[in-house]
Amino acid sequence: xxxxxxxxxxxxxxxxxxxxxxxxxxxxxxxxxxxxxxxxxxxxxxxxxxxxxxxxxxxxxxxxxxxxxxxxxxxxxxxxxxxxxxxxxxxxxxxxxxxxxxxxxxxxxxxxxxxxxxxxxxxxxxxxxxxxxxxxxxxxxxxxxxxxxxxxxxxxxxxxxxxxxxxxxxxxxxxxxxxxxxxxxxxxxxxxxxxxxxxxxxxxxxxxxxxxxxxxxxxxxxxxxxxxxxxxxxxxxxxxxxxxxxxx
Amino acid sequence: xxxxxxxxxxxxxxxxxxxxxxxxxxxxxxxxxxxxxxxxxxxxxxxxxxxxxxxxxxxxxxxxxxxxxxxxxxxxxxxxxxxxxxxxxxxxxxxxxxxxxxxxxxxxxxxxxxxxxxxxxxxxxxxxxxxxxxxxxxxxxxxxxxxxxxxxxxxxxxxxxxxxxxxxxxxxxxxxxxxxxxxxxxxxxxxxxxxxxxxxxxxxxxxxxxxxxxxxxxxxxxxxxxxxxxxxxxxxxxxxxxxxxxxxxxxxxxxxxxxxxxxxxxxxxxxxxxxxxxxxxxxxxxxxxxxxxxxxxxxxxxxxxxxxxxxxxxxxxxxxxxxxxxxxxxxxxxxxx
Numbered sequence: 133x134x135x136x137x138x139x140x141x142x143x144x145x146x147x148x149x150x151x152x153x154x155x156x157x158x159x160x161x162x163x164x165x166x167x168x169x170x171x172x173x174x175x176x177x178x179x180x181x182x183x184x185x186x187x188x189x190x191x192x193x194x195x196x197x198x199x200x201x202x203x204x205x206x207x208x209x210x211x212x213x214x215x216x217x218x219x220x221x222x223x224x225x226x227x228x229x230x231x232x233x234x235x236x237x238x239x240x241x242x243x244x245x246x247x248x249x250x251x252x253x254x255x256x257x258x259x260x261x262x263x264x265x266x267x268x269x270x271x272x273x274x275x276x277x278x279x280x281x282x283x284x285x286x287x288x289x290x291x292x293x294x295x296x297x298x299x300x301x302x303x304x305x306x307x308x309x310x311x312x313x314x315x316x317x318x319x320x321x322x323x324x325x326x327x328x329x330x331x332x333x334x335x336x337x338x339x340x341x342x343x344x345x346x347x348x349x350x351x352x353x354x355x356x357x358x359x360x361x362x363x364x365x366x367x368x369x370x371x372x373x374x375x376x377x378x379x380x
Numbered sequence: 381x382x383x384x385x386x387x388x389x390x391x392x393x394x395x396x397x398x399x400x401x402x403x404x405x406x407x408x409x410x411x412x413x414x415x416x417x418x419x420x421x422x423x424x425x426x427x428x429x430x431x432x433x434x435x436x437x438x439x440x441x442x443x444x445x446x447x448x449x450x451x452x453x454x455x456x457x458x459x460x461x462x463x464x465x466x467x468x469x470x471x472x473x474x475x476x477x478x479x480x481x482x483x484x485x486x487x488x489x490x491x492x493x494x495x496x497x498x499x500x501x502x503x504x505x506x507x508x509x510x511x512x513x514x515x516x517x518x519x520x521x522x523x524x525x526x527x528x529x530x531x532x533x534x535x536x537x538x539x540x541x542x543x544x545x546x547x548x549x550x551x552x553x554x555x556x557x558x559x560x561x562x563x564x565x566x567x568x569x570x571x572x573x574x575x576x577x578x579x580x581x582x583x584x585x586x587x588x589x590x591x592x593x594x595x596x597x598x599x600x601x602x603x604x605x606x607x608x609x610x611x612x613x614x615x616x617x618x619x620x621x622x623x624x625x626x627x628x629x630x631x632x633x634x635x636x637x638x639x640x641x642x643x644x645x646x647x648x649x650x651x652x653x654x655x656x657x658x659x660x661x662x663x664x665x666x667x668x669x670x671x672x673x674x675x676x677x678x679x680x681x682x683x684x685x686x687x688x689x690x691x692x693x694x695x696x697x698x699x700x701x702x703x704x705x706x707x708x709x710x711x712x713x714x715x716x717x
Contacts, residue, residue, distance in 0.1 A: 145646050145666050149529040157530065168647055225495070225505065251646060253525050257507055260463075260495035269464060269578040272492060284579075289641070290488035291594050293586040295461070299579035309647055310640050341504040345520065345533045350672065353691050360684065362698025366706040369678070369694055370714055377676045377693065379598075379655040380622060380714065 169247025605660020
């Protein structure tokens, strides 16, 4: 099976966000990691390859920095790495989707895996946009995936439960936490990943459909009323919730 | 610039979901503020019987697509939902109605189809928004990014926009109910082909009858301070006393004490209920990212320096095992009066 996994580099989830130029986050001191949801996508690809054979390519759309996401993918065990290189630092979901789709179009892949969202912009749009551009089905927020003889049965998490969805290859899948347990890279693949070549290709599209006018921090919360006497304060607190906050 | 707005509303099990009223009310507000026409669309079975409930929120025209008729266009029978088919239906309806703005709720379904409709109709997408502005007749939006640690104001580079509204943020206000005109759409006019049914939902498994955190207006969450899965009945009782959903921190989900569907936080769900009670949760930055936009936050923790107290509106420092049952009793007492 030919598998493509789309990966991205994002700020670590412990990052305390500061805004620079009112438009983007202040980069200084931020450590970047492989998008956590992408790990589930890569692990699923590795499991499928172990079962049915094939090869796995990790693709990223971004600046040179995105190579780190591909290196982490090598560490987990993917076979090939491709960077669709751009100089743009503020591209929207459509620009990313179009570049990825243009590349994937040339590859004859059976399965395209994404993490369901990237934890920076939380767009949640890439899997469905790419599938639409490629004219193939997409199932996202997937917690279970079964592929046999070109037929796909996936479990997708929704409010209050799961949908069981039937479809077929080729398909785009968005991985959700719980799909699998991503493996820890072993020392050998970590060392090897440093020198493995990453194919670089040029971006094919630019032209955002959405512009960021401003980035800001959420309004600071006024300090709250914190009681220090344990259960003796419960009556007073409940009274405030009822009469002051009016939430009960 | 004149707009025409198509509001897609979710209809399930014989009635409109709460999100439907949020969508109609906000879409109506946008329509009024930009001098635009509003048309509402729903797909389901038995919509005619419930149509008038939308009139109270400003709907004047409702297009109805019968789910059985939609099913009949595919060789696969009896499916409950299909992202590809629903996207096509909504996109074609927007085209035939000349609607350049589509508004939906950012539910699982909405988030699943927003990108598809946008690509089909060459629209910009404002996904999972917490505020919509219409200054000068131009529609812009605000949405959280970095798991809610910051906000971005966005505008469209085209005159076509697909907007999804974060559930439970836009509280629906009733307006003067006018008359509602309903119209049944003939599905043969929607250009559906077999390819549009490329993936279909055959079965829906309800995980439990419990209210999902993503849809709840009140949430009681438990963390490591509860010390073990066997103590979460305290959380469940407190939640039950005020009709709240139960939530959990990542630590207790990873430890296997609670299901992942309850996890609130950066790699769990982002929620914005009217009331969020965090018990035995220290308030790691990733958890805060998932719940900090809750309207009223109450924290209960034995550590007075726990970060959660910095964003709480109210809190009690002390033993959760004493405070939670006392609070449950007090809620029951106050609510029975």
